[in-house]
Amino acid sequence: MIRWVRQREWPWWQAGILLGLLNMFAFYTANYYLSTSTTFSRAAGMILGVFVPEHVATNAYYQVHKPVVDWQFMLVIGIFLGALLASKLSGQFRVSLVPDLFAARFGQGTARRWGIGLLGGVLLGFGARMADGCTSGHTLSGAAQLALSGWVATAGFFIGGIAVALLIYGRRSY
Amino acid sequence: MGPLEITGMARLVLGLVTGLAFGFILQKGQALKFHKIIDALRLRDFTIWKLMFTAIGVGMIGIYAMNELGLAKLHIKPTILSANIVGGLIFGAGFALLGFCPGTCVGAAGEGRLDGLYSGVVGLLIGAGLYSEVYPYLLPRFLKIGALGKVTLSQLFGMGIWPTVLVVALALGAAVWFLDRIDRGARAKAKPPELTPSPINA
Numbered sequence: 001m002i003r004w005v006r007q008r009e010w011p012w013w014q015a016g017i018l019l020g021l022l023n024m025f026a027f028y029t030a031n032y033y034l035s036t037s038t039t040f041s042r043a044a045g046m047i048l049g050v051f052v053p054e055h056v057a058t059n060a061y062y063q064v065h066k067p068v069v070d071w072q073f074m075l076v077i078g079i080f081l082g083a084l085l086a087s088k089l090s091g092q093f094r095v096s097l098v099p100d101l102f103a104a105r106f107g108q109g110t111a112r113r114w115g116i117g118l119l120g121g122v123l124l125g126f127g128a129r130m131a132d133g134c135t136s137g138h139t140l141s142g143a144a145q146l147a148l149s150g151w152v153a154t155a156g157f158f159i160g161g162i163a164v165a166l167l168i169y170g171r172r173s174y
Numbered sequence: 175m176g177p178l179e180i181t182g183m184a185r186l187v188l189g190l191v192t193g194l195a196f197g198f199i200l201q202k203g204q205a206l207k208f209h210k211i212i213d214a215l216r217l218r219d220f221t222i223w224k225l226m227f228t229a230i231g232v233g234m235i236g237i238y239a240m241n242e243l244g245l246a247k248l249h250i251k252p253t254i255l256s257a258n259i260v261g262g263l264i265f266g267a268g269f270a271l272l273g274f275c276p277g278t279c280v281g282a283a284g285e286g287r288l289d290g291l292y293s294g295v296v297g298l299l300i301g302a303g304l305y306s307e308v309y310p311y312l313l314p315r316f317l318k319i320g321a322l323g324k325v326t327l328s329q330l331f332g333m334g335i336w337p338t339v340l341v342v343a344l345a346l347g348a349a350v351w352f353l354d355r356i357d358r359g360a361r362a363k364a365k366p367p368e369l370t371p372s373p374i375n376a
Contacts, residue, residue: 007202012225015203019225020232022195027237027246029188031177034196036277037302040295044303060313061306071189076280078193083284085194086201095286099208099273102289117289120272121279121297122304123264128276129305130312131261132251135275138262139226142251144233146338148325149253156262157269158215164270165215 008090023141030071033145035137037128039076041065061129104174131156177246197281206281208273208289215270218360220353227353231346238339255320257312272297 004010010018023034045067049056056062087093098113106112128134131153133142139157142150180188203225204210213219240246269275272294274282279294328338 009204010199010202012203012221013228015199015205016225016228017232018199019196019203019229020234020236022192022199023229023233024236024240024246025195026192027177027240029178029180030185030192031179031247033249034192036280037298040276040298040302041306044299044306047299048303059306059310061309069186071185071192074186074189075193075196076277078190078195079197079200079277079280080193080284081190082194082197082199083201083206083281084197085284086198087285090202092201093286095288097288097292099287099289101209101212102273113289114293117272117293118297118300120268120270121294122301123268123297124272124274124276124279124294125268125298125301125303126305127261127263127265127268127301128298129261129302129309130257131265132254132257134265134277135226135269136277138251138258140229140233141249144230144237145248145250146234146327146335146342147250147253148322148327148330149251149258151327152253152255152258153262153265156259157266157275160263160266161215161269162217162266164267165212166217168270169212169216171216171218 006089008092019140020144023144032071033137033141034075035072035133035141036076036079037125037134037137038065039073040125041129042067042070042073101169101174105169127160176244196277197284200278200281201285206274206278206285206287206290208282208287211275211278212270212273220357223353224350224357227346227350231343231350234339235343238335250324250326253320253322253325254317255322257317268297268301 026032026034041061042065045056045062049067056067084093097110098108102113106116131138132149133153135157138150138153143154200206205222205225210219210222214222237246237248241248272279274290274294276298279290279298282290283295327342328335331338
């Protein structure tokens with residue numbers, strides 16, 4: 001058991017089965033499902049609320065998704081801590097600013113990674129909220145519940161992702 | 175029976191614990207690694223596809239079984255074709271540019287990949303915040319296009335729940351089997367490591 005927890009990686013099927021079981025756990029204990037992206041709306045509302053509280057109080061979206069800390073907000077914090085713990089246990093934790101594959105394509109510059117990544121992050125956040133979920137809420141949870149929205153959004157995520165990834169990196173080895 | 179009704183502080187702690195397990199599994203499953211995600215999207219390495227399909231399959235059978243036993247309630251998100259498709263494609267473009275999705279960019283930061291934080295989380299906050307601003311304008315028009323309500327595949331195909339679960343489970347199983355064959359083939363063909371140029375000098 002201890003050796004298993006300290007392993008550098010688990011086979012995809014072990015991790016996949018565990019994620020499925022974890023989702024069942026979430027349904028039973030929290031009457032909710034693995035999901036993350038609403039938290040970024042709530043957090044954006046909290047930050048904005050510091051500067052323009054009246055605006056946040058009247059915005060229609062923040063009425064539906066109130067800027068408060070809820071189960072999912074804590075889940076997102078937990079993801080950070082869980083990944084930290086897992087990578088520390090296997091000795092894989094390593095601080096890095098630019099991924100190797102990105103550097104091979106675009107160079108080592110942090111500014112370029114920041115710019116391209118930030119654009120990606122903005123599209124990710126905007127797209128997730130428009131689609132009403134991300135690869136957790138729509139893919140892991142929505143598709144698993146056979147929701148049409150989950151399958152349609154997931155198709156969108158991966159068609160868009162494959163197209164842009166091939167455009168940027170092609171299929172060659174780096 | 176029914177799902178537990180945990181509220182208040184205990185619910186927040188529960189969220190934290192669930193997230194801890196989520197991040198732990200994603201890290202061990204290699205799903206937080208930039209090159210694994212990009213190679214999944216470049217269709218060169220199907221590890222994440224297989225992991226994801228397995229998670230969907232196990233979750234599907236488990237959640238529907240629990241629902242049958244009265245242990246879980248379903249949470250079907252309404253289908254809005256316009257928003258699901260356009261939002262999905264925008265998300266996909268961001269996914270490839272950043273190399274992480276919302277959950278994995280937080281996890282990647284935990285693994286020490288700070289770009290998950292300075293690009294990912296910052297961008298996500300801006301993007302989600304922007305959407306809140308345009309939402310009032312999208313609500314009366316765009317978000318009404320193709321609004322079908324809480325539809326499931328079983329309703330769409332006019333099949334019972336369990337036949338649909340069976341069909342989807344078989345399809346997922348077949349996909350995983352097929353993708354695993356491709357991965358094994360690619361690994362067998364791969365050059366010995368000493369002949370591969372290091373990524374930085376390439």
